[in-house]
Amino acid sequence: xxxxxxxxxxxxxxxxxxxxxxxxxxxxxxxxxxxxxxxxxxxxxxxxxxxxxxxxxxxxxxxxxxxxxxxxxxxxxxxxxxxxxxxxxxxxxxxxxxxxxxxxxxxxxx
Amino acid sequence: xxxxxxxxxxxxxxxxxxxxxxxxxxxxxxxxxxxxxxxxxxxxxxxxxxxxxxxxxxxxxxxxxxxxxxxxxxxxxxxxxxxxxxxxxxxxxxxxxxxxxxxxxxxxxxxxxxxx
Numbered sequence: 001x002x003x004x005x006x007x008x009x010x011x012x013x014x015x016x017x018x019x020x021x022x023x024x025x026x027x028x029x030x031x032x033x034x035x036x037x038x039x040x041x042x043x044x045x046x047x048x049x050x051x052x053x054x055x056x057x058x059x060x061x062x063x064x065x066x067x068x069x070x071x072x073x074x075x076x077x078x079x080x081x082x083x084x085x086x087x088x089x090x091x092x093x094x095x096x097x098x099x100x101x102x103x104x105x106x107x108x109x110x
Numbered sequence: 111x112x113x114x115x116x117x118x119x120x121x122x123x124x125x126x127x128x129x130x131x132x133x134x135x136x137x138x139x140x141x142x143x144x145x146x147x148x149x150x151x152x153x154x155x156x157x158x159x160x161x162x163x164x165x166x167x168x169x170x171x172x173x174x175x176x177x178x179x180x181x182x183x184x185x186x187x188x189x190x191x192x193x194x195x196x197x198x199x200x201x202x203x204x205x206x207x208x209x210x211x212x213x214x215x216x217x218x219x220x221x222x223x224x225x226x
Contacts, residue, residue: 034214041198041220041222042219042220043112043114043200043202043217043218043219043220044153044200044202044217045112045217046214046215046216049214093213094206094213096141096143096158096160096165096166097143097155097158097166097168098145098153098155098215099155100152100153100154101152102152103152
């Protein structure tokens with residue numbers, strides 16, 4: 001799986017959009033970008049994934065650059081409950097297991 | 111509630127004890143996983159089962175012994191553990207990938223294990 005780089009931590013004001021960047025410059029053509037988050041002491045939660053087109057669901061939007069070397073996860077209206085560690089993972093669809101890095105600790109400020 | 115349950119949620123055991131962690135999924139998936147999350151470290155994949163057969167074993171010490179009796183249940187048997195094995199143990203499940211189907215993994219809440 002390709003390596004990803006994420007900022008260690010970020011702050012965002014409650015009610016504002018939280019934009020979490022991820023660099024994956026060595027991504028190959030058949031690798032997807034997945035995002036999970038982990039609220040303190042809980043299991044990771046799936047958020048969204050995509051290949052090359054932008055994706056949106058009820059939780060978030062995923063913007064992937066045209067060259068696919070980076071992406072941004074957008075939480076449109078952050079709440080205090082969105083405080084968590086967010087993981088960007090690049091992998092071939094169907095590959096066994098997930099390789100987690102250190103992720104970004106997002107702190108939503110009241 | 112993700113449809114993946116784990117019991118117990120907390121476990122304290124001595125180094126000479128034998129205990130088991132249980133995972134159950136109610137999602138109709140046929141792949142299941144064990145992960146370990148130690149303090150200040152990323153999640154590490156331990157074992158993967160697909161259709162009840164072990165397909166991946168990431169150099170895990172033999173004091174951890176997985177068992178998958180059917181596609182809904184996964185166990186992790188523990189014996190003669192060390193204090194450094196204290197961690198959050200997470201179970202996940204996913205459907206096997208078929209054309210057009212997602213392979214998203216869904217995690218349980220984890221078992222917090224402390225080895226004294």
